[in-house]
Amino acid sequence: MTPHPDPQAGAAVKAADRAHVFHSWSAQGLIDPLAVAGAEGSYFWDYDGNRYLDFTSGLVYTNIGHQHPKVVAAIQEQAGRLTTFAPAFAVEARSEAARLIAERTPGDLDKIFFTNGGAEAVENAIRMARLHTGRPKVLSAYRSYHGGTATAINLTGDPRRWPSDNGTSGVVHFWAPFLYRSPFYSETEEQECARALQHLEDTIAFEGPATIAAIILETIPGTAGIMTPPPGYLAGVREICDRYGIVFVLDEVMAGFGRTGEWFAADHFGVVPDLLTFAKGVNSGYVPLGGVAISAEIAATFETRPYPGGLTYSGHPLACAAAVATINVMAEEKVVEQAAHIGATVFGPGLRELAERHPSVGEVRGTGVFWALDLVRNKETREPLVPYNATGAANAPMAAFAAACKSQGLWPFVNMNRTHVVPPCNISEAEAKEGLAALDVALSVADEHTA
Numbered sequence: 209m210t211p212h213p214d215p216q217a218g219a220a221v222k223a224a225d226r227a228h229v230f231h232s233w234s235a236q237g238l239i240d241p242l243a244v245a246g247a248e249g250s251y252f253w254d255y256d257g258n259r260y261l262d263f264t265s266g267l268v269y270t271n272i273g274h275q276h277p278k279v280v281a282a283i284q285e286q287a288g289r290l291t292t293f294a295p296a297f298a299v300e301a302r303s304e305a306a307r308l309i310a311e312r313t314p315g316d317l318d319k320i321f322f323t324n325g326g327a328e329a330v331e332n333a334i335r336m337a338r339l340h341t342g343r344p345k346v347l348s349a350y351r352s353y354h355g356g357t358a359t360a361i362n363l364t365g366d367p368r369r370w371p372s373d374n375g376t377s378g379v380v381h382f383w384a385p386f387l388y389r390s391p392f393y394s395e396t397e398e399q400e401c402a403r404a405l406q407h408l409e410d411t412i413a414f415e416g417p418a419t420i421a422a423i424i425l426e427t428i429p430g431t432a433g434i435m436t437p438p439p440g441y442l443a444g445v446r447e448i449c450d451r452y453g454i455v456f457v458l459d460e461v462m463a464g465f466g467r468t469g470e471w472f473a474a475d476h477f478g479v480v481p482d483l484l485t486f487a488k489g490v491n492s493g494y495v496p497l498g499g500v501a502i503s504a505e506i507a508a509t510f511e512t513r514p515y516p517g518g519l520t521y522s523g524h525p526l527a528c529a530a531a532v533a534t535i536n537v538m539a540e541e542k543v544v545e546q547a548a549h550i551g552a553t554v555f556g557p558g559l560r561e562l563a564e565r566h567p568s569v570g571e572v573r574g575t576g577v578f579w580a581l582d583l584v585r586n587k588e589t590r591e592p593l594v595p596y597n598a599t600g601a602a603n604a605p606m607a608a609f610a611a612a613c614k615s616q617g618l619w620p621f622v623n624m625n626r627t628h629v630v631p632p633c634n635i636s637e638a639e640a641k642e643g644l645a646a647l648d649v650a651l652s653v654a655d656e657h658t659a
Contacts, residue, residue, distance in 0.1 A: 211245060211253035218243040218255025232356070233368065247274035250632050250639045252619070260619040261643050263631050268430060268462050268621070269493035272537055273632040279494055282533035286526055295322070295522035305528035308535045309490065309501065312471040315480030317501035321515075322523035326461030326487035327355025329498040330424070332517050333483045334359050336500065337422035337455035339516070340509045345415060347408075347423045349384035351432040354424065354459055363424060366432055367597045382411045384425065386435045388571045388582060389590065397438035405444040417452040422483075427473035430462035433626055434573050434580035442479040449482075455506070457483045461498065465489030466538055466633040469548030469576030476575070482506055489633075491534045497527035538633075547633040550640050551576040555629060558644040568593060568654035579629035581647075583609070586659050592625035593657060605657035612653040616646035 221243040231239060245255045250273055253259040265271065272279065286301055293299050306320040323329045334346055348354065350365035361369055362377035383391040385404035392403035412420060423445060429435050449456040458481040463473035467489060470476055474484070483506065487498030521527075538544060551574070559579055563569035570584035583593040583606070593605050606622055613620040613627075621628040631643065 211257050211259055213257035214245070214255050218245065221255070249273040249275070250635050258617070260614065260617055261631070261639060261646070262619050263613075263629055263643055264619055264621040265630050265632050266493055267488070268467070268628075268630045269488035271466050271489035271633045272492045272534055272541075272543060273634055276492065276534075276537060278537050279492065279530055279533040282529050283494060283526055286529035290525050292521075292525055295518065295520070299523070299525055299528070301525045301528040301532060302523035305523070305531040305535075308532060309486070309499070312535070313484055313501040314472060314474050316504045317480070317484050318504065319502040319507040321500045321502060322528070323487070323498040323500070323519060324496045324521055324524075324527075325355075325498040326459075326485060327357040327360040327498075328519065329461065329485035329487055329500050330354045330360040330363065330457075330459060331357050333457050333485050333500045334363070334422060334424070335517055336483060336502065336506055336509075336515070337457060340506050341421045341453065341455060343419055343421040344378045345380055345420045346378060347380050347382055347411065347415075347420060349425055349429070350381050351384065351386060351435065352426055352429055352459075353431040354426075355461075380411065380415055380420075382408055384429070384435075385438055385441055386433070387438065388435075388573070401438040401441045401444065404438075404441060405448070408445065409448060412448065412452060412454075417454070420452065420454050422455040422457050423449055424457040424459060426459045426461075426463065427477070428463045428468060428575075428578065430578070430628075431623055433582070433623075434578055434628060436573060436575060437477070442474075442477045446479050446481075455483060456481045457485065459485050461485055461487045463578065465534075466544040466547050467576055467578045467630075469544065469551050471544055489534075491527060491530035494530045494534070495524065495527040497524070497531055541634065543634045546635075547576040550635060550637065551579075554637055554640040554644070555579055558641070559629065559647075562644065562648055562651060566648075566651040566655055567658045568651055574629070577629070577631055577633050577635065580626050581629070581651075583625050583627065583654055585657065593654060594625050596624065598624070605654060608657075609650050609654045612650035613646060616649050618643055618646035618650070620647075620650070 243255050251259055309320050310318045348363040352365040354360045354363040361372045362379045385400045387400045394400035460472050464486045482503045484501040491497050559572045563572050568583050569581050571582040573580050585591045594603050610620050610622045621630050
């Protein structure tokens with residue numbers, strides 16, 4: 209689709225937004241939201257006729273791109289047949305979505321509890337774990353994000369937690385492995401894995417194993433930096449959880465449904481959690497949907513004991529119809545395989561080549577269509593290009609980099625001192641190479657701030 213400029217309409221959209229919309233995670237008077245006129249595939253455009261290659265997938269959820277015709281048609285068809293119905297009933301779209309998801313989750317995660325999004329999925333997974341074990345505490349990692357609701361934000365390890373952290377939520381944070389910025393002074397992946405597991409064991413010992421209901425980890429952390437865990441780490445956490453009777457929860461809200469080149473990131477590691485949370489890519493974000501995939505053992509806890517939780521829109525028919533269509537499209541069009549192919553043949557080699565030429569790129573991390581560039585002032589010292597949680601003038605180098613991306617027709621995902629490469633999973637080779645070329649230009653701007 210070719211964008212047709214209509215600046216007057218864009219100005220009206222922007223004026224209404226500024227008058228009435230309250231935006232998340234923002235100082236309302238300091239933001240200037242782009243008025244979006246339309247989107248298709250890997251691109252979106254504004255009312256001035258500017259088109260952008262979407263290297264953000266929205267908020268890392270349009271895994272099959274924007275406006276896929278088969279999913280749009282499925283939503284329209286479901287709306288004409290049964291727009292909504294209460295969650296206590298058996299509804300075809302809901303049942304089929306649950307079946308298709310359960311077919312793809314690892315192990316025996318065959319029961320699906322539907323939510324409206326990822327944060328609610330995390331909330332309910334933790335509630336299930338606490339009820340199943342009768343224990344109060346939950347361990348989660350620094351450098352993590354689990355959502356913005358009450359429990360989920362306290363589980364989160366990044367600074368968005370701070371204003372809402374009252375210290376009474378039963379959450380204990382620990383360091384997960386991250387060799388590039390190792391908290392354990394490790395020099396190899398093997399050291400980082402062993403020391404991170406020992407640190408987790410020590411944390412459990414000092415907190416009291418009998419007080420801990422769950423350990424929750426993003427299988428591959430997303431917003432916090434796309435840090436793939438070293439070989440053996442997740443298997444080690446699984447063994448620790450089994451030894452102490454702790455529920456192991458994997459958060460696949462961002463990493464799931466093809467993003468890493470597998471249906472779920474857990475498939476890369478051969479690990480089966482007790483609970484798995486999902487959202488985003490399950491229906492490419494076309495209608496809000498999330499959920500918890502539940503093991504047989506935890507499901508049995510609530511076989512005759514009521515589960516004390518629910519949502520008015522749990523398993524909403526429109527959202528579930530979108531999920532059914534999305535999963536079928538992903539299977540028919542080999543979207544998961546495409547993500548793996550693009551990661552192995554275009555993004556992996558291309559991003560590493562950029563790192564060799566640009567002094568601002570400290571490390572390249574990722575798999576599939578799930579990558580991060582760690583931008584630095586100095587490759588030797590690994591000093592971040594901007595300070596942790598920088599704002600205002602301190603964040604100027606990253607702001608200049610983002611502006612340079614947009615000037616090249618690329619919409620970047622920027623967080624702290626990183627840019628993430630997270631386009632739709634079905635991005636073409638030509639589109640991926642177009643994005644790398646734009647990054648090449650923008651990184652020259654970041655290079656100006658290196659020492």
